[in-house]
Amino acid sequence: MLQAINLSKKFKTKEVVREISMELSAGESVGLLGPNGAGKSTTISMLSSLVQPTSGDVLWNEKSIAKNPESLRKTLGVVPQEIALYPELSARENLAFFGRVYGLKGELLETSITDVLKKIGLLDRQKDIVKTFSGGMKRRLNIGAALLHRPSILIMDEPTVGIDPQSRAYILETVKQLVEEGMTLLYTSHYMEEVEMLCDKIYIMDQGKIIAYGTKEELKGLVSENQTIELKANILKANFEKSLSEQFPKATIHIEEEILTISMSKNEEPLATIFALAAANNVVITSAIVKVPSLEDVFLHLTGKALRD
């Protein structure tokens, strides 16, 4: 089990991570969700022993890694946010180098490289120089380099940043397969749908702090007291909005780009009233959507801002 206990990190005077505690058990897939600058990458660096915490500790199988980081390092596969590859070397040469520094050699090295190339779908491009690859291919190879030594824990820091939807789907599918094969995963992203798709347990981070954690259902439960109704109409009149406010005084109502959004308690059943008020105000409703809470809503609920702000 990998544990972070009250981890904090200060760079000069700026505290970028504040007393974070989290756990990663064998076979678990854990998400670390937060906007850019939340402190996710620093947290990962501390968890993987590359950055010394200002305070707090990281335990690997209940032993501190502060004095013996090597005990943890070889069990980790870390996929950094950056493309951590040599652009002048071919895909195979990159994998061969990283395999060798992990101590692989001979037949085992060759087999591992071929397996990884198959897994990331680059077997037919193995001899090509990395700098000629598309962004998506580089990202896939970036993941492959962390899998060569068959780690038991895979830590991925925003592995789909800046790539096309097709490559993104390929990467997510690959990671999903790894999780299904039993790989322990720590996945950071500011794309909530990725975390939602891949992770059983999620930590939500903002401004260096963990502000919530739990399963997807538990987190959504934080905002499940509310429901959101999105209305589209031929014309949105001020009178209609005023009538809605008077009828539902506890609801939050706002209009943006011809969409009227009403957020209110899920205990109310407002649709019939809304349509009646629309008719009374000569407003023709063209669509009405009742939205289920998402992790985006959870983040909005907890911080008052959107995840990608």
Added chain:
Amino acid sequence: MLFSLISKQMKMLVRNKQPLIILLVMPLVLITILSSALGSIMDGGNEAAIQANLLIVDNSSWAQEESAIKQFLEQEGIKGPPLDAMLTQFKSSEPLELLNSTILASDEMKKYIAVDYKKTVDLKTARQDEKIDGILNIPVDFRLNYIKTAYFKSTNFPDLSLYLNQDNEIRASIIESVLTDWQRGYTQSAILSKAGLSPQEIMSNVRTVEKIEQVLEVNERMIPASIYYTVGMLVMFALYIPAFLAGFALQEVQWKVYDRILLAGVSPVLYSLSIFFTGTFVAFIQQTVMLLFGMFVLGIEWISLEGMVIIIVSYSVFVGALSALMTTLQFRTKAEGIANLFNGLFITVFSFLGGSFFNIRDISETLGKIGDFTPNGATMSAILSIQKGQDLSVIWPFMLAIYVLVIVCVLLSIVFFPRRGVAE
């Protein structure tokens, strides 16, 4: 593991055009241009560089001895006009006359030996004069005794005293070579004259000049522009290697590849060691290529292979150590400023002091001495010394400077290299 790191760094170097151009193409182009452009000036100027100072102390003279010679000839039964003719002949062909008027007076010989004549001198004082490389002391009645031995039955061959200043072996050997040749010449002429051959035919100054050139060939050959600039560029361009390797290392940090390497269990010390070995290896290859270029393209004949290997390997080790130190400093500062400063300022100053562009001693002996403490200057001086034909022992003071710098660089690298990641 170490081999993988070195092999990867070599691939990065080879697959980047910029280092290849700067480390290999540029120096070869510069060597070619400088050798041919400055060759005529430099090679001509060097001809007078080795000139020995000879003091001839003549305790006798024809004027002093003429009456004694005349008396001796009369005793031998030669009188009247034959005696006068013989005296004239002896005067023009006696060894000292040949030495002074023919051998040492020739333009060829003047390049190598500057002569000063004195009648009497305190030999003890003269021998302490550092400017004098050799003293030829001619005893009283030398001419008389020579004539007696060369042309008559006397076997009492006149003795000469030659004092050589061993502070400069090369100049001393030039004097010794000329005078030995001269002495052998007049000894042989004395014998052959009895068989009817004239001394002039035997004691040719041309042969003596050839002999000097043989001495120079064996002891201190001239350094032509091709050798000078091959060595100058070789030591200068090797200094660009550390900046390239440190630059690549910093890129590895920025790309997070270095983190991956650390996570794989590679210790920072091993990583630093790989930079050291790569720097050493690349410097050795670079210098070897330049020496081979000089040999096969410029026609240089490198002498003292053993000495060259010692110097090149030592300098390569220094370049490796400097690469490790520069990587350490860049990791500490997390910026390319150190490498840029080194490339822009230090290499220029070091090359100037070390004499890569011209011999700094032509401007100032003090600057030349300072230059010998720069790694490139020490290496250049060591190579040029053995290429002049000097003994291998002359390189050790220069090599000592290199080894001290190696130790300093390695110690600083060990002390300051970041033990954990570089991100902090």
